Amino acid sequence: MHADRSNRAALIVLAVLLSAVGALGVATSYGLFGSAVEHESLLDNGFARFVGRNGEWLWVVVAVLGLLVAAFALRWLLTILFSTDRTATIRIRTDGPGRTELASGALADAVSAEIDSYRGVDAARTRVTGDPQDARLVVIVTVEDSADLPGLVGRIEEQALAHARTALDNPSLPITLDLSVATTQSSRVS
Amino acid sequence: MRLVNRFLAALLSVALIALAVLIVIEVVANRTTHEYAAVRWHSAYEWMNRTIWQAGSVRAASIVLLVVGLGLLVLELKRPRPRRLQIAANKNIDAAYTRRGVVATLRSSVTDVDGITSAAVKLSRRRARVRAVASAQDAKVAAQLREPARAAAQDRLDALRLKNAPKLTVHVAHRSH
Numbered sequence: 001m002h003a004d005r006s007n008r009a010a011l012i013v014l015a016v017l018l019s020a021v022g023a024l025g026v027a028t029s030y031g032l033f034g035s036a037v038e039h040e041s042l043l044d045n046g047f048a049r050f051v052g053r054n055g056e057w058l059w060v061v062v063a064v065l066g067l068l069v070a071a072f073a074l075r076w077l078l079t080i081l082f083s084t085d086r087t088a089t090i091r092i093r094t095d096g097p098g099r100t101e102l103a104s105g106a107l108a109d110a111v112s113a114e115i116d117s118y119r120g121v122d123a124a125r126t127r128v129t130g131d132p133q134d135a136r137l138v139v140i141v142t143v144e145d146s147a148d149l150p151g152l153v154g155r156i157e158e159q160a161l162a163h164a165r166t167a168l169d170n171p172s173l174p175i176t177l178d179l180s181v182a183t184t185q186s187s188r189v190s
Numbered sequence: 191m192r193l194v195n196r197f198l199a200a201l202l203s204v205a206l207i208a209l210a211v212l213i214v215i216e217v218v219a220n221r222t223t224h225e226y227a228a229v230r231w232h233s234a235y236e237w238m239n240r241t242i243w244q245a246g247s248v249r250a251a252s253i254v255l256l257v258v259g260l261g262l263l264v265l266e267l268k269r270p271r272p273r274r275l276q277i278a279a280n281k282n283i284d285a286a287y288t289r290r291g292v293v294a295t296l297r298s299s300v301t302d303v304d305g306i307t308s309a310a311v312k313l314s315r316r317r318a319r320v321r322a323v324a325s326a327q328d329a330k331v332a333a334q335l336r337e338p339a340r341a342a343a344q345d346r347l348d349a350l351r352l353k354n355a356p357k358l359t360v361h362v363a364h365r366s367h
Binding site: 014019043176 | 195
């Protein structure tokens with residue numbers, strides 16, 4: 001998902017802010033900034049006095065910033081909830097003036113079906129991610145524990161994935177292959 | 191961790207939206223009617239004006255913020271367990287076994303050894319720790335199963351042809367009485 005890095009970065013910023021405010025509060029309340037400060041009220045400081053003096057315009061600025069933050073946070077929330085890295089089409093390389101596109105679902109289904117037919121494969125799922133002109137094939141295969149794993153990996157790479165590259169006329173099509181091992185032996189016979 | 195992060199990020203974004211909208215509403219209400227709209231911020235202001243830094247509530251809140259902040263920081267900066275372990279000699283394709291897949295196959299390789307009833311596997315980037323339980327109650331019999339269990343797990347690990355294979359350790363415990 002596109003938002004994963006942003007999520008982590010935002011949470012790190014939040015953690016640093018919380019730690020800084022907490023550390024400042026602990027340090028002040030235990031007299032690290034002098035015993036006089038710990039007996040002062042929470043608003044008896046330069047920052048609070050600045051806000052008090054400039055409230056007329058400062059709160060308007062804060063409200064405008066609030067609108068911007070709300071808009072940004074809404075966009076972020078929608079990205080977290082609804083964004084996907086999948087692409088619906090793949091652009092095929094052609095020399096002519098026209099444009100040829102392939103429905104990514106068709107390629108994904110074909111690759112999954114071919115891998116699914118191999119002995120030792122329990123299940124196969126394929127999706128196409130990225131942009132139409134810079135697509136990546138992501139294949140997730142669950143193999144049976146009893147399968148000849150190196151042989152099966154070789155077969156997937158040399159047959160199903162090679163066929164996909166040939167079909168797209170793209171020998172360097174980026175491919176991610178994730179292999180999982182079924183914990184219970186499949187009853188399927190192939 | 192990614193799911194936890196997505197949940198926390200969604201909570202944070204909702205909190206930011208709510209806070210920002212509330213601030214806008216209160217600023218507009220104060221400008222037009224000189225009253226609060228939803229939050230009695232006047233009483234909060236008075237409380238802050240009469241509360242000193244040494245107050246117990248301020249100390250408690252500061253400690254809670256510090257602990258939560260540091261906890262979240264450690265959680266985010268900690269290197270996560272590997273989700274996938276790459277297969278060697280795949281220059282053209284980014285091929286890997288999932289961590290769960292490697293755990294499952296190591297566990298089954300050990301439980302396939304005669305005399306072993308169950309096994310648990312912990313897998314990090316560098317180490318694979320297998321803790322198996324023998325069907326025998328005798329500690330000596332269980333100790334004799336350690337080498338066959340280790341060999342079975344190592345054979346399976348070698349067969350995966352991982353780019354950076356974790357170092358394997360196997361312990362076999364006897365069944366408790």
